[in-house]
Amino acid sequence: MNLRHPLRENRGFLLFLLSFALFRTAVADWNPIPSGSMRPTLLEGDVVLVNRLAYDLKVPLTDVVLLPLGEPQRGDVVTLSSPAGGTRLIKRIVGLPGDRVAMHNGTVWINGAPLQYADVHTVGERLAPGWPVDAVRATExxxxxxxxxxxxxxxSARRDVPERVVPAGEYFVLGDNRDNSEDSRFIGTVPREKLIGRAHHVLVAADWLGEDGWRMAPRLDRWLTAIR
Structure with missing residues (x-):
């Protein structure tokens, strides 16, 4: 079979697909949230927009940095490739290069000072359908x-971390759901080249799990909302 003719006829469409793939791997992306590690900021079923040019211009599909474009900031919500296996994660930057970071009974300390927590209150939460627990929420x-x-x-969770200095060019990240997150307490600090991009908005959102199991219901109030 001669493939030249159909390839020639569809080259415009093929170029579009190639350009779209390069756009997603080098400029902007969207990622579904599969777990509760960033609750309540992000929920399972949220799809977030990620700016891949927030920090670096990279060779597509690699961690090779061509040009630094901006500096990661404390508090940024970022997607990253885990240095402990390559899994894509989404976490919040807490410690910058050179910071001294520790945790004592769940309280984060940076450079010898504890972070402040306000509006502490208890809510009902579900770890899974049929598994209700009490959760404490606070403004950090x-x-x-x-x-x-x-x-x-x-x-049962890891709420204490001895003070450590964040190495040059690396970042200490935590999930907002502090007692249910695989983050720098377990995977270590994250090298800058492992940061994929900054998540800045929830594009669309759906409730994946109901009380009785699987369902799909849109969460319209979360569509096109900025991530704090």
């Missing part, structure tokens, strides 16, 4: 930026 003041974090007092 991370430098000039405030966001909500969640703790699960009834769940």
């Amino acid at each position: 003041q991370l430098g000039p930026r405030a966001h909500t974090v969640q703790f699960l007092p009834g769940v």
Whole structure:
């Protein structure tokens, strides 16, 4: 079979597909949220927009940096490739290069000072359908930026981390759902080249899990909302 004729006839469409693929791998992307590690900021079923040019211009499909474009900031929500296996994760930057970071009973300390927590309250939460737990939520003041974090007092979790200095060119990241997150407490600090991009908006959102199992219901109130 001669493929030249159909390839020639469809070259415009093929060029579009190639350009679209390069756009997603080098400029902007969207990622579904599969787990609850960033609750309540991000929920399972959210699809987030990611700016891949927020920090670096990279060779598509690689971690090779061609040109630095901006500096990651404390409080940024980022997608990253885990240095402990390559899994794509989404977390919040807490510690910058040179920072001294520790955790004591769930409280984050940066450079010898504890972060401040306000509006502490208890809500009902589900770890899975049919598994209700009590969750404590609070507004964490991370430098000039405030966001909500969640703790699960009834769940066994790593709430203490000895003070460590974040190496040059690396970042200490945490999930906002502090007692249910695989983050720098387990995977270590994240080299800059492993940062994929900054997540800045929820594009669309759906409720994946109901009380009785699988369902799909849109969460219209979360569509096109900025990530704090």
